[in-house]
Amino acid sequence: QVTLKESGPTLVKPTQTLTLTCTFSGFSLSTTGVGVGWIRQPPGKVLEWLAVIYWNDNKFYTPSLKSRLTITKDTSENQVVLRMTNMDPVDTATYYCGYQKALRANWFDLWGQGTLVTVSS
Amino acid sequence: DIQMTQSPSSVSASVGDRVTINCRASQGISSWLAWYQQKPGKVPKLLISAASSLQSGVPSRFSGSGSGTDFTLTISSLQPEDFATYYCQQANSFPLTFGGGTQVEIK
Numbered sequence: 001q002v003t004l005k006e007s008g009p010t011l012v013k014p015t016q017t018l019t020l021t022c023t024f025s026g027f028s029l030s031t032t033g034v035g036v037g038w039i040r041q042p043p044g045k046v047l048e049w050l051a052v053i054y055w056n057d058n059k060f061y062t063p064s065l066k067s068r069l070t071i072t073k074d075t076s077e078n079q080v081v082l083r084m085t086n087m088d089p090v091d092t093a094t095y096y097c098g099y100q101k102a103l104r105a106n107w108f109d110l111w112g113q114g115t116l117v118t119v120s121s
Numbered sequence: 122d123i124q125m126t127q128s129p130s131s132v133s134a135s136v137g138d139r140v141t142i143n144c145r146a147s148q149g150i151s152s153w154l155a156w157y158q159q160k161p162g163k164v165p166k167l168l169i170s171a172a173s174s175l176q177s178g179v180p181s182r183f184s185g186s187g188s189g190t191d192f193t194l195t196i197s198s199l200q201p202e203d204f205a206t207y208y209c210q211q212a213n214s215f216p217l218t219f220g221g222g223t224q225v226e227i228k
């Protein structure tokens with residue numbers, strides 16, 4: 001059974017760096033084709049893809065946030081970490097991690113429960 | 122970037138109605154399209170991948186069609202549990218992009 005769970009701070013101050021961890025089970029990020037990505041959703045708004053990392057350590061970022069994002073994986077710990085620098089109140093959102101189970105199939109087969117991050121001083 | 126445009130943005134329908142949601146890509150994406158359902162306060166759930174492949178456990182009243190730039194999600198007979206927001210997502214190229222969502226409301 002595949003599960004994912006996001007963890008990290010619920011409140012960050014403007015200009016701070018956000019670090020979120022996605023801890024997963026039921027699959028391995030060393031399996032060919034597998035990826036884990038991050039998607040966010042501001043309150044009452046639409047979904048926005050942020051980044052994804054694959055089994056071969058290939059990484060892709062949304063261009064508008066690329067300079068602020070870093071995605072890494074720890075295969076042995078079954079974790080993916082997203083760092084976002086220089087947080088702003090507009091970054092207030094629920095952040096989800098998602099699982100991609102097959103090569104070239106760049107949709108998210110399963111999502112974590114999400115974690116609400118509020119950016120406020 | 123590939124822009125995904127959904128229409129309508131909301132639809133009001135009754136139980137038993139047939140509901141159609143459209144998604145248009147700004148450039149061809151073959152069949153690299155997914156549909157998600159999100160209920161209020163809940164996590165998005167993958168319904169359909171590769172434009173028309175129904176995920177395991179998803180009721181057969183849901184179907185997807187289309188290729189290239191124009192896609193459709195159809196609910197053949199709306200059930201109470203189907204009231205939600207539906208999103209399309211193109212999976213053809215990076216950056217991955219979502220449509221603006223279609224809210225299916227009770228009439």
